[in-house]
Amino acid sequence: xxxxDKINKNKIYKIGISVVMAIFLWSWVIGVENPEIExxxxxxxxxxxxxGYLNKEGLSIISPKNPKVNISIKGNKSDLNSIDSHNIKASxxxxxxxxxxxKVPVDYSxxxxxxxxxxxxxxxxxxxxxxxxxISENKKIDIEILGELxxxxxxGETRALNSFVRVTGPSSDLAQVDRxxxxxxxxxxxxxxxxxxxxxxxxxxxxxxxxxxxxxxxxEVEVPIYKIKSVPxxxxxxxxxxxxxxLENIKALPENIVIRGSAANxxxxxxxxxxxxxxxxxVEDSNYKVKLKxxxxxxxxxxxxxxxxxxxxxxxxxxxxIPMDQINFVGKNSKLNYEIISDLKEVNVTLLGTDxxxxxxxDTNINLSFNVTDLELGDRLVEIQANTLEGIRVKSIDPxxxxxxxxxxxxxxxxQVEGENKDSEVDENLPTNQVP
Numbered sequence: 001x002x003x004x005d006k007i008n009k010n011k012i013y014k015i016g017i018s019v020v021m022a023i024f025l026w027s028w029v030i031g032v033e034n035p036e037i038e039x040x041x042x043x044x045x046x047x048x049x050x051x052g053y054l055n056k057e058g059l060s061i062i063s064p065k066n067p068k069v070n071i072s073i074k075g076n077k078s079d080l081n082s083i084d085s086h087n088i089k090a091s092x093x094x095x096x097x098x099x100x101x102x103k104v105p106v107d108y109s110x111x112x113x114x115x116x117x118x119x120x121x122x123x124x125x126x127x128x129x130x131x132x133x134x135i136s137e138n139k140k141i142d143i144e145i146l147g148e149l150x151x152x153x154x155x156g157e158t159r160a161l162n163s164f165v166r167v168t169g170p171s172s173d174l175a176q177v178d179r180x181x182x183x184x185x186x187x188x189x190x191x192x193x194x195x196x197x198x199x200x201x202x203x204x205x206x207x208x209x210x211x212x213x214x215x216x217x218x219x220e221v222e223v224p225i226y227k228i229k230s231v232p233x234x235x236x237x238x239x240x241x242x243x244x245x246x247l248e249n250i251k252a253l254p255e256n257i258v259i260r261g262s263a264a265n266x267x268x269x270x271x272x273x274x275x276x277x278x279x280x281x282x283v284e285d286s287n288y289k290v291k292l293k294x295x296x297x298x299x300x301x302x303x304x305x306x307x308x309x310x311x312x313x314x315x316x317x318x319x320x321x322i323p324m325d326q327i328n329f330v331g332k333n334s335k336l337n338y339e340i341i342s343d344l345k346e347v348n349v350t351l352l353g354t355d356x357x358x359x360x361x362x363d364t365n366i367n368l369s370f371n372v373t374d375l376e377l378g379d380r381l382v383e384i385q386a387n388t389l390e391g392i393r394v395k396s397i398d399p400x401x402x403x404x405x406x407x408x409x410x411x412x413x414x415x416q417v418e419g420e421n422k423d424s425e426v427d428e429n430l431p432t433n434q435v436p
Contacts, residue, residue: 038120040072041085046106046127050094054131059099060170062130067092069106072121079115087111088119092127102129132170139165139180141199141219147187149225154260154301156192156224158184165199166215173211178204182219190263192224226260227267228301233257233292234271235308239278244352247279248311252290258301265297274306282308315352317395322347322368327384329404331373338372341403347384353392361392368397370404380404 046067054060069090073083089111092104105126108119143158165180182197197219201212233252241247257272275291282288290306323346329338349366351358367387375382383401386394 034076034078036075037077037080038072038074039080039083040070040121041088042070043068044071044085044088044090047089047091048094049091053095054097058134059097059131060134061094062132062170062172064127064129067127069108069127070121070123071108071119073110073117074120075117076115079113079117083110083113083117087113090122092129094129097129097131099131099133102131103127104129132172134169135171135174136166136168137174139167139177141165142179142181143221143223144181144183146183146185149186150188150190152228153190154226154228155186156226156260158221158223160219160221162216162219165219167201168213168215169211173209176203176209177201177212182221184221184223186223186225189223189225190227192222195221195223197221226301227263228258228260229266229269230256230258231269232271233290233306234273235277235290236274237277237279237282239280241280241283244315244317245283246313246315247282248313250279250282250308250310253307253309254304257292257304257306259294259298260301261298265295269295269298277308282310283312313354315354315393316358318351318353318358320349320351320363320366322349322363322366326364326368328367328369330369330371330385333372335409336377337407337409338370339405339407341379341405344399344402348398349386350395350398351389351392352395353389357391361389365389370402372404372406375404375406377406377408380406 046069048061071088071090073080073088075083087110088108090106090108092106094104097104103126106122106124108122110117110119141160141163143160145155145158149155160182167174167177167180179202181200181202183200184195184197199214199217199219201209201214203209232255235250235252237250252274259266259269259272273293275293277288277290288308290308292300292306294300324340324342324344327340327347332338347368349368351361353361366389369385369387370382371385372380372382380403381401382404384397384399386397
């Protein structure tokens with residue numbers, strides 16, 4: 001090899017070394033000034049795709065409501081400078097999902113990227129989506145009272161004009177609804193009123209639920225308020241029992257009843273009458289229920305059976321023979337002499353009373369008498385009277401009257417008293433106290 005060839009070969013070698021060195025230097029500069037780095041982005045929102053499918057199938061997303069993922073991207077620093085979280089898109093596809101739990105992969109992409117930027121990690125890579133059926137139900141509206149009424153006033157049966165409300169939502173949400181409540185405040189109210197109340201949907205713990213969709217949000221509530229008052233019951237009876245029977249101490253049980261109505265109507269009522277009661281029905285039915293005549297606008301505060309309390313007295317007849325010498329003269333004139341003109345030795349007194357009362361009655365308790373007040377001299381037909389006996393009735397006295405001879409104390413025995421005719425006979429058809 002001549003000198004010229006050696007010189008050319010050395011030049012080529014030097015050029016190669018220079019190129020290698022240039023490439024090395026260029027790579028070193030690039031590595032130092034624009035390195036490849038990794039950037040994590042946390043809390044990237046995950047969009048739902050295919051929600052129209054859920055609506056068509058009558059499904060609703062129970063969870064998650066707002067899913068998020070963490071995404072890491074990698075690339076040269078200079079390229080990454082133009083990228084932020086808005087360029088990162090994440091979504092899940094709802095098409096074909098069924099009611100219940102569904103494990104759905106997360107789709108992701110970079111928007112508006114330049115250079116060699118790539119997503120290297122998504123966490124979580126799948127999301128558990130829980131779906132539920134959308135249903136509609138009618139729920140009864142309960143009325144809850146707030147406050148207290150004044151004394152002597154009471155609350156009637158409150159009601160919502162529309163008793164039910166239609167609610168729509170996932171079956172699991174509707175299952176949480178324990179009560180639908182409308183509120184009415186009765187503080188210091190004395191008259192019935194209407195109120196429009198916002199509906200509250202409560203769970204079993206009384207906590208209000210805010211995720212319930214309904215056809216109405218309020219209800220018109222009718223709140224009847226009555227004045228109450230206790231008044232006596234007046235029993236009206238008719239009819240009769242057997243001659244030896246009677247009823248005593250007849251009274252209603254309870255004797256008073258609590259009525260209610262408007263203040264104007266209640267204030268007019270002093271007592272409540274019963275419908276007419278045949279007393280024979282009381283004897284035949286010990287559980288006889290009394291019907292009350294309630295005026296218009298008045299009702300009973302509480303439903304209660306009104307019965308009748310009474311003493312049923314069954315009497316028997318008994319004849320007592322009272323000696324003539326036990327008959328007294330009432331209203332005697334001390335200057336006159338009174339004598340019974342009769343051959344009878346006793347008077348028959350027919351009594352009506354219970355076995356016990358008659359058993360306890362002594363003959364000496366029966367006081368028979370003649371009222372001779374202001375009677376003139378002569379023979380007088382006078383009615384026999386009996387005293388009042390507790391619990392016993394004197395049915396009859398036989399004879400009912402006797403002849404009384406009235407004379408002067410000073411009259412000589414055997415001498416005819418002026419105005420007296422010993423041979424005259426008493427006409428029993430004449431009025432009492434008059435003898436010819």
